[in-house]
Amino acid sequence: MNVLIVGGSSGLGLALAKEHVDLGDKVIVTGRTKPKVSFVEFKKLDLAQKNLPKVIRNFVTDLPEINRVVYAAGFYQEGRVTDLSPEQIESMVQVAGTGLIYFMREILVKQGRLDELITITSTSQWTPRKLEPIYNFAKAGIGHFSNAMAEDGRVGKVLVVGPAGMRTKFWDGVKRDDLDKMLDRAWVAEQTTKALKGGYKYKLIRVLRQPARVEEAEKR
Numbered sequence: 764m765n766v767l768i769v770g771g772s773s774g775l776g777l778a779l780a781k782e783h784v785d786l787g788d789k790v791i792v793t794g795r796t797k798p799k800v801s802f803v804e805f806k807k808l809d810l811a812q813k814n815l816p817k818v819i820r821n822f823v824t825d826l827p828e829i830n831r832v833v834y835a836a837g838f839y840q841e842g843r844v845t846d847l848s849p850e851q852i853e854s855m856v857q858v859a860g861t862g863l864i865y866f867m868r869e870i871l872v873k874q875g876r877l878d879e880l881i882t883i884t885s886t887s888q889w890t891p892r893k894l895e896p897i898y899n900f901a902k903a904g905i906g907h908f909s910n911a912m913a914e915d916g917r918v919g920k921v922l923v924v925g926p927a928g929m930r931t932k933f934w935d936g937v938k939r940d941d942l943d944k945m946l947d948r949a950w951v952a953e954q955t956t957k958a959l960k961g962g963y964k965y966k967l968i969r970v971l972r973q974p975a976r977v978e979e980a981e982k983r
Contacts, residue, residue, distance in 0.1 A: 769832070882905055921964065
């Protein structure tokens with residue numbers, strides 16, 4: 764397969780890239796910084812820039828045919844809605860949210876079909892958090908959008924993965940007392956790959972911790 768991982772230059776996205784390469788797939792990853800690995804093709808893309816629909820349209824135009832899209836873009840943002848500037852809000856919405864919408868739009872316009880979509884959300888998809896309202900909004904939004912994509916006959920299969928906190932650069936500079944209890948990203952990537960197997964149109968899994976486990980929340 765040709766696999767595109769948006770937000771795949773670090774963290775879970777890069778761990779998923781390794782999983783797919785090991786399966787024999789050709790993997791393209793996007794991000795702002797080139798990863799220090801040789802097993803993927805890197806294409807630089809900043810989802811926080813202006814005129815995102817046009818940027819993604821031009822980006823997709825230059826891609827080969829893509830069989831599987833993995834959307835793993837996101838970053839940490841803390842603050843009540845009144846604490847965040849409009850620029851901070853727009854950045855989160857674009858990176859963790861609407862970027863997926865425009866990627867799906869442009870890929871379906873170009874190809875007419877996509878075999879598989881994997882969307883990485885978070886426990887924030889269903890758990891409200893006082894200091895993460897925009898992240899809540901974006902993750903819940905792309906989760907439900909992906910569910911709707913499973914109803915589009917042009918999309919073969921949709922897997923939505925909602926992991927708890929993982930040990931990644933996502934938390935760099937953030938003071939928390941539970942960092943040592945967070946999930947291993949390689950393990951989460953392995954569970955994601957396992958969940959992709961089988962026949963279904965849509966599946967939502969929750970990857971939780973203490974203890975580390977996978978719960979299938981919905982499947983059809």
